[in-house]
Amino acid sequence: MKLPRFGVEEWLNVHEKEALYDIAGVSISALTLEELFRLADQDLSTFFQELSRKKMDYGWIEGSPEFKKEVCGLYKDLRPEQILQTNGATGANMLALYALIEPQDHVISVYPAYQQLYDIPKSLGAQVDLWQVSEEHNWLPDLDDLRRLIRPNTKMICINNAHNPTGAIMDEAYLQELVTIAESCGAYILSDEVYKPFSDRSEVPAIVDLYDKGISVDSLSKVYSLPGIRVGWVASNKEVADILRNYRDYTMICAGVFDDLLAAFALKNRRVIIERNQKIVSENLKILKNWLAQEPRVHAILPDHVSTSLVKLDVPLPIEEFCRQLLADYGVLLVPGSRFDLEGYVRLGYCCDKQVLKTGLAKLSQCLRQFDE
CATH class of the missing domain: 3.90.1150.10 (Aspartate Aminotransferase, domain 1)
Incomplete structure (x- = not known):
């Protein structure tokens, strides 16, 4: 590798x-x-008192019940067992690709984008086709190009929505068409969703809410302004979550007691x-x-x-x-x-x-x- x-x-x-x-x-x-707790109108000293009483053991391996509950609230109809805590979105992408991609699998990835999405599948021996973004399409890739790239044995389509580095957004209509293409061959869609629009005009559903084989990756680093705690997650259907769970034991144990506690607090006060x-x-x-x-x-x-x-x-x-x-x-x-x-x-x-x-x-x-x- x-x-x-x-x-x-x-x-x-x-x-x-x-x-x-x-x-x-x-x-x-x-x-x-200090700013986070002031925004939430909560006493920082109370948080640290609670933290001081917690044992510095491994904590909740997959993320605490409080954390999973708050993450489930970001999606339409997910259960806690469908959420796995990771070391940021980088860890979530790595986990999904490591667990699901094998040598000679066919993968299609938006290009350019976050480099993990195409170079990790290549390193695992997959055949990777690059789905090129285009300035003339407002930095979105052309769905007709995807139709030409898709194969009966395509294992996964990797997207970055909103897109890094351009900020281009695949809206719901675009994603629905993408799902139809993926369904034609039963491909997974791995969607790195750490960038979200802050416009009232832009509703961007998570891929896990649109497609049974959709895998949504997110973290607290971008939208929630807490990159320092390195907490992310992967959301998927139960079957995929069980596969990822097995591989996760090889990639990390836990995010850490402090990180989990703060992540759950931030998500609870996300508004x-x-x-x-x-x-x-x-x-x-x-x-x-x-x-x-x-x-x-x-x-x-x-x-x-x-x-x-x-x-x-x-x-x-x-x-x-x-x-x-x-x-x-x-x-x-x-x-x-x-x-x-x-x-x-x-x-x-x-x-x-x-x-x-x-x-x-x-x-x-x-x-x-x-x-x-």
Whole structure:
């Protein structure tokens, strides 16, 4: 089993601590514990008193009953035994692919997207076809292309909804058509759903709610602004959950007593977190739109209130070279699109601290001015 370097993570691991203005990350501005408990109108000291009485053992291996109850509330009709807690969505994707994909299986994956979705199946010996996103289709892949790629023995279709890095959304009508195609050969659909739109106009159902062989992956990292606790989950039908349960014993024991307790608390109080984050996304998206309107060397199809965006830069340099220069000279961090096989573009995470965004965009404009001469 050999894996290539994880392009985006490699870039961030090397460079994110150098940045003064990080507009590369695509979580919504991370919460402190103090802010989380203030939003929930709860006493932080009470939480720590409860935590202090808990034994620091392995806790609930698959996630506590409280955690599973709250996760079930995110879906239409799931039972706790259909939920497995994981080490973030990364752990959930790994678990599903490791458990279900075998050598010579046929897998179709949206491309580019989160790199796990195609490189892990390849590493397991599967035949992987890439389902290319297209700017002319607002960064969605064409369903007719999927029909041409599908085979009678296709084992799995991997999607990222909303899409990383573009923020493009597969809406319910699109997903229903996707399900029909998957049903034609009995393929699983693995859907990484960590990015969600914060727009009232965008209803995006989970794939597990639409399709019996749909597998939904999510976490607290993006929408709930708690990447630091590394808690995610995978939701599926009971048969798939039992398969994953067997493989999960080889990949992790538990998320940890503290992480589980805080995850359950956050999900129980998700309404106030969503309200806070909806405001951040809306206000920061306006800042980004205004900047785009005034910056002649930039073009973007902006997402509908999703925390990641893909921006095209008109620069006479390879995009990775430009991003290195931008970081070295101005302290601004972006992810070069070359890390997604999208030369000339950058991933821009606009849901950071508002002042970081404003300053980062202003300095990006300063760097772009050198090419006007």
